[in-house]
Amino acid sequence: MLNSHLPILLVVVPLLAAPLIVLLRRSLPSWIVATAASVATLAIALPLLQQAVSEGVISYAIGNWPPPLGIEYRVDAANAFVAVIVSLIGVFVMPYCRRGVAAEVRSEEHYLFYAMMMLCLSGLLGILLTGDAFNLFVFLEISSLATYVLIAMGRDRRALVASYQYLLMGTIGATLYVIGIGLLYLQTGTLNLADMAARLPAMGDPRATLAALAFITVGISLKIALFPLHLWLPNAYAYSPSAVSAFLAATATKVSIYVLMRYFFTIFGETVVFDARYTGVILLALSLAAMFVPAVVAIFQTDLKRLLAYSSVSQIGYITLGISLHSVGGLTAALAHLFNHALTKGGMFLVLGGIVLRLGGSALDRMAGLGRTMPIAAFAFVIGGLSLIGIPGTAGFVSKWYLVTAAMAEGQWWLAGAVMLSSLLAVIYVWRFVEIAYFREPPDDHPPSGEAPLSLLVPALLMIAACVWFGLDASWSGSMARAAAEALAGGWK
């Protein structure tokens, strides 16, 4: 009985947790509710993925109004897989929040922080599950508005400006998306995505479809932070509280990437997007630019959090590169990297949060001698860095391997070289940390040696360990990414 309501429960549980937290108002009960809700979402998302992989598409009619008139939630291997990623990150980040938030957010705002985290989680999961174009926009705005507030909660006053800038760019992106679906609605007369996908081929390839494709692509790319639309991202990640940086870096942009994939492969279809025009070439060029330019910028950062943020923009390039290959192999690589990068970058931001708590700042110079004063954290950070580079034995290697294999299967040998070269840039920015942390003397005024509190260290280490685990045994993540890619490319039959 309950089993058939899993899709809606996944969204409703965190959505109801948010007002409950606001009513509780106290910090500790709020945290308990938030943690329980994120564990519950993972407990719902896992069987949902199981069900979607074994049984195919699950359609859930909200309020029993049959689609296409009513709003439908449509779950297949692809969105269930991304939903598992998002809720998994939630489970890692929530236990971390207890101490992390106590240190970084004013105590009277704690309950609001948890409420916003829940709204953000609920919005992201809603974007994934919904099968309705306009419903997707509403969830996009729910998660975005919550994100703006979370970023503004950072201690530094620059967090406010970062949040304001993200608000401008995010709203422009969401509005462009609304224009796109408006044009699609005018043509097809439906907002149900599956229905739209079925009706679009009969329309031929008129200019309005092309315009809709352009608006949706640019709008969603703004949310993805696809180079050169990434300008909001570095400041937003650098000045928000550490738990928020970890959560956003691992989930928000990934969910938008899923939306782009869904529109490209399921709604418009490969023939309209890739075969009839140069979308693939443009996306390939932007992905290559993303792999190199922000990576070079990352090398010159003086702040470790900003460095990681620029590295995120660069890693997004690998994912969109997988999309631009428009083959099942390329999509598998993109989805696998989505998962692996979420673990890697989320874990690194969590480790960094602990370091920042001890050192009082994230400037690279302060990290001098960290290998001696905080050996475990520094080591975990380096392991995460190795995964960013793609050293064998870490999760980053697995997805880069998929990516290179997919590029070669398409006959694009030179892309393999480009991936290598861009990885070398990652070596440089990770090495900057290694050099400062291990080969420099700690400054005279450094705080006494010691690790971050256990409640911060344990979730961070678990995430980094997961990164190694999925690097050594990629059978689960690989097969799930494969199933998700096939579901995306196969359409909603």
Next chain:
Amino acid sequence: MSIAGHYSYFVTILLLMVGLFIVIARSNLIKKLVGLGLFQTAVYLLYIAPGKLIGGVAPIIGEGFEVYSNPLPHVLILTAIVVGVATLALGLALVVRIKEAYGSIEEEEILALDADDELKARDPS
């Protein structure tokens, strides 16, 4: 397919571009939000205008009602208006906090203050 027949689309695009231009060109944070509001409002027009038929009424089955307007775009835009109001409220709240923290709502002055801070952080003397 005349220019007059596409009148509402031309107005929509004009409003969109005016809004976007204000967001990009103005440095005052409040004015930027005004531009953003204009940008969003233009989209409401894009949805509502095609849904309305001249002489059309609400879709009520009964005698005397023959030409119907499509009510769905109106409902969608009602939602979009709520979203727009929430965004604007949050944006204004952020501007209030920025004013408290920086003492200014001019983008250039804020960026200059940030640049000063960064110089001081690098070279404390």
